[in-house]
Amino acid sequence: MKFRLFTFIKEGFKGxxxxxLMSVASILVLFSSLFLIGIFTTLIRNVNYNLDExxxxxxxxxxxxxxxxxxxxxxAEEEMKSFSHATNVTFVSKEEALEQEKQKYNNEEYKQLxxxxxxxxxxxxxxxxxxxxxxxxxxxxxxxxxxxxDGVESIRNSNEIAQNIEKLKNIITxxxxxLMVLLVVVSVFVIANTIxxxxxxxxxxxxxMRYIGATKYYITMPFVFESMIISALSAGLxxxxxxxIYTHLIEGITQKYQIIKILPFAQMNELFLIxxxxxxxxxxxxxxxxxxxxxxxV
Amino acid sequence: xxxxxxxxxxxDNREYVLNDVNLRIEDGEFVFIVGKSGSGKTTLTKLxxxxxxxxxxxxxxxxxxxxKMRSGKVPYLRxxxxxxxxxxxxxxxxxxxxxxxxxxxxxxxxxxSIKKRVPFFLDLVGLSHKMKSFPTQLSGGEQQRVxxxxxxxxxxxxxxxxxxxxxxxxxxxxxxxxxxxTLNEKLGKTVIVVTHEQNLVEMCNKxxxxxxxxxxxxxxxxxxxxxxxxxxxxxxEDTSEEETEQGVTDTEEAANEV
Ligand SMILES: Nc1ncnc2c1ncn2[C@@H]1O[C@H](COP(=O)(O)OP(=O)(O)OP(=O)(O)O)[C@@H](O)[C@H]1O
Ligand SMILES: [Mg+2]
Numbered sequence: 149m150k151f152r153l154f155t156f157i158k159e160g161f162k163g164x165x166x167x168x169l170m171s172v173a174s175i176l177v178l179f180s181s182l183f184l185i186g187i188f189t190t191l192i193r194n195v196n197y198n199l200d201e202x203x204x205x206x207x208x209x210x211x212x213x214x215x216x217x218x219x220x221x222x223x224a225e226e227e228m229k230s231f232s233h234a235t236n237v238t239f240v241s242k243e244e245a246l247e248q249e250k251q252k253y254n255n256e257e258y259k260q261l262x263x264x265x266x267x268x269x270x271x272x273x274x275x276x277x278x279x280x281x282x283x284x285x286x287x288x289x290x291x292x293x294x295x296x297x298d299g300v301e302s303i304r305n306s307n308e309i310a311q312n313i314e315k316l317k318n319i320i321t322x323x324x325x326x327l328m329v330l331l332v333v334v335s336v337f338v339i340a341n342t343i344x345x346x347x348x349x350x351x352x353x354x355x356x357m358r359y360i361g362a363t364k365y366y367i368t369m370p371f372v373f374e375s376m377i378i379s380a381l382s383a384g385l386x387x388x389x390x391x392x393i394y395t396h397l398i399e400g401i402t403q404k405y406q407i408i409k410i411l412p413f414a415q416m417n418e419l420f421l422i423x424x425x426x427x428x429x430x431x432x433x434x435x436x437x438x439x440x441x442x443x444x445x446v
Numbered sequence: 447x448x449x450x451x452x453x454x455x456x457x458d459n460r461e462y463v464l465n466d467v468n469l470r471i472e473d474g475e476f477v478f479i480v481g482k483s484g485s486g487k488t489t490l491t492k493l494x495x496x497x498x499x500x501x502x503x504x505x506x507x508x509x510x511x512x513x514k515m516r517s518g519k520v521p522y523l524r525x526x527x528x529x530x531x532x533x534x535x536x537x538x539x540x541x542x543x544x545x546x547x548x549x550x551x552x553x554x555x556x557x558x559s560i561k562k563r564v565p566f567f568l569d570l571v572g573l574s575h576k577m578k579s580f581p582t583q584l585s586g587g588e589q590q591r592v593x594x595x596x597x598x599x600x601x602x603x604x605x606x607x608x609x610x611x612x613x614x615x616x617x618x619x620x621x622x623x624x625x626x627x628t629l630n631e632k633l634g635k636t637v638i639v640v641t642h643e644q645n646l647v648e649m650c651n652k653x654x655x656x657x658x659x660x661x662x663x664x665x666x667x668x669x670x671x672x673x674x675x676x677x678x679x680x681x682x683e684d685t686s687e688e689e690t691e692q693g694v695t696d697t698e699e700a701a702n703e704v
Contacts, residue, residue: 152554155551352535353537355535356535356536356537357552358521358524359495359524359529359535360524360525360529360548360549360552360553360596360600361521361522361523361524361525361549361552361553361600362521362552362553363518363521364517364518364521366552366554
């Protein structure tokens with residue numbers, strides 16, 4: 149069996165070199181596909197990571213009715229604190245709110261306006277609660293719970309950034325996944341095409357082998373090895389490029405724009421290895437077996 | 447034993463190439479299959495190799511039920527049948543020795559056995575002196591003898607030859623027919639020869655099955671006493687008596703080792 153494995157590998161290399169240009173073209177296409185998959189994974193992972201880092205933004209403002217009584221407010225606070233997704237509940241009184249607004253619009257134009265309120269005119273701002281929550285995914289549940297609390301007038305999601313990023317994350321994840329599927333399919337076709345050409349160049353030989361009782365396994369294995377060679381080289385190239393891009397370019401960008409955080413390469417490494425070598429070899433083996441099965445007549 | 451029971455074959459579901467054919471070929475028989483072009487002779491050999499499936503009916507070869515055979519089993523059927531074609535079908539980039547040895551490698555024979563059997567069978571077909579030659583350096587007759595050695599190296603008990611002499615001149619044709627008869631008579635192989643050449647058929651005096659119009663038109667057994675002495679001698683010339691006797695024991699010995 150050892151001897152046979154050696155034969156298969158040798159035949160695989162023969163096919164690889166016999167197809168010279170075709171092999172190189174396949175490597176380039178497969179490399180590009182894998183590299184794009186790697187880039188998308190980088191994006192998706194890091195967007196998720198950044199989102200997770202944005203705990204500070206996860207906050208809702210709950211406005212109470214203007215005529216809410218102190219008793220109602222105290223009860224509401226207690227109830228809000230009991231919700232499992234609410235991690236922190238802070239009361240902001242209408243006076244504090246007014247003070248905050250005053251700080252915000254601190255110029256001549258508005259000075260008069262605020263003076264009016266200070267001189268006895270009714271404060272138009274309601275009492276409110278600032279509710280921090282655990283994750284964006286539990287936002288809907290929490291909002292439903294909060295609006296039912298007695299005395300709550302309305303809810304404002306101050307966390308538009310987080311929501312937008314969540315949307316972006318969804319788009320990137322879904323779009324990226326589809327693109328990856330597409331790239332895998334394209335790659336399988338590329339490999340299949342190379343193997344098809346090798347197969348046709350050896351069709352006569354294979355026909356004779358079938359007549360003298362060679363099993364499909366025996367005939368298929370050299371092709372599988374040939375595409376494994378192509379896949380392994382593409383994977384090696386892709387992984388190298390990914391490493392270079394990640395460590396030099398991306399890390400450079402983050403140093404310039406410090407709001408964006410990027411996972412260290414070491415934390416992505418495992419995933420990259422799976423993508424490049426796992427997916428690469430899968431594409432190679434799958435592409436070649438499917439092709440041979442398709443063309444090999446009994 | 448080869449048996450066809452109510453075998454029908456159509457490629458296009460309209461015209462039947464073979465229609466309800468019944469046929470039985472015993473172990474060790476020598477059979478000619480003749481018929482007009484397009485009558486279905488090659489189709490018949492393809493059915494025997496399970497290259498084509500029957501449309502209906504059943505085929506049994508050495509206990510294999512071909513009509514029910516899964517494709518994964520087909521290689522094992524083919525190892526029991528040695529096939530020879532009109533166009534030789536040798537591997538052009540392998541030399542004579544490698545061409546024959548490859549048939550053994552493909553079925554996973556141990557290299558010791560390959561080293562013993564290949565020279566023996568090349569000797570049997572009279573080509574031991576051309577082991578290193580490539581197919582392009584050989585005459586048609588020599589190429590066909592390599593193909594024959596390859597067909598029998600794995601010790602199948604059935605040999606099927608589809609127009610084996612179609613590309614050969616009469617002298618070479620006789621040589622090949624002589625070898626096929628030797629394999630039948632001395633090694634007990636079942637031999638099925640498809641041919642157009644009426645003179646070869648007449649010369650050999652064997653069972654002749656004629657097919658046409660979708661079935662067997664005639665099936666004439668060999669006439670036991672009608673062997674013309676001259677032709678018999680010609681056959682004997684190709685492989686001398688002792689060599690062949692030696693061959694039988696060696697073959698059995700070699701066969702035991704595989
Ligand atoms: N793969 C195929 N698909 C469709 N029709 C086929 C196929 N192979 C053979 N036929 C048809 O079946 C019939 C028998 O063909 P076959 O090759 O068996 O004839 P043959 O007796 O071997 O002829 P020849 O003496 O010319 O070799 C022919 O009419 C041929 O056109
Ligand atoms: Mg034919």
